[in-house]
Amino acid sequence: MTDQYGRPQQYPAPPPQGQYPGGYGPQGYAQPPRKKAKWPWILGGTALVILLGVGGCMALIAGAVNEVDKEAAREVTVTYEVDGSGGSASVTYSGRDFDIAQETEAPLPWRKTVTIDGLGKYVSLTAQNGEDGAELSCRILVDGRVISEQTSNGPFSMVSCSGDAGGE
Structure with a gap:
């Protein structure tokens, strides 16, 4: 191999300055292709x-809070x-905000209607x-629909009814 002047060349000549064909760097050595950075992706x-x-x-939180607010504001009428066959009974019932009320010697038949709102409607x-x-x-x-009922017989008998007034 000879150079441009016809002289024998022992080593391959580097390409002219500023030109690096075929991926050769300034020293004439092959440069590996540059990898694109993955970390930004x-x-x-x-x-x-x-x-x-x-x-x-x-x-999801906003939707849940909205549903909780709707349920807290919803009112139900509980009766x-x-x-019974006796003349009176001792009656205990829950009202608004889990308040407990009691009437002793309540004449039978006894009936009480309350309006309940809030989250706890048990x-x-x-x-x-x-x-x-x-x-x-x-x-x-609850709103005219029976959610619980019970019957008992005998002197000093006791009955207990309970339920979720907020259930649809």
Whole structure:
């Protein structure tokens, strides 16, 4: 091999300055192809997944809070009823905000209607007749629909009704 002037050449001549054909660097050595950085794509993908996850969680939380607010504001009408063969009974029932009320010697048949709202709409009613009672029954109605009823017989018998007044 000879150079441009016809002289024998022992080593391959480097290409002229500024020109690097075939991937040769300035020293005439082959340079490996440059790899594209992967970390920006990984970082961007991770950030996107996190943002979508946070956004999805926020949407679920907002929807759940909205449903809780609706349920807390929803009112139901609860009617408690006690009936029996005796003249009176001792009646205990739950009202608004889990308040408990009691009426002793309530004349039978006994009936009480209350309006309940808030998150806790669990209601209960218990009654006990005296020694002159033979049959005793209780019933809870929510918006006109019976959710619980029970009957008992005998002197000093007791009945207990309870249920979720918020159930659809």
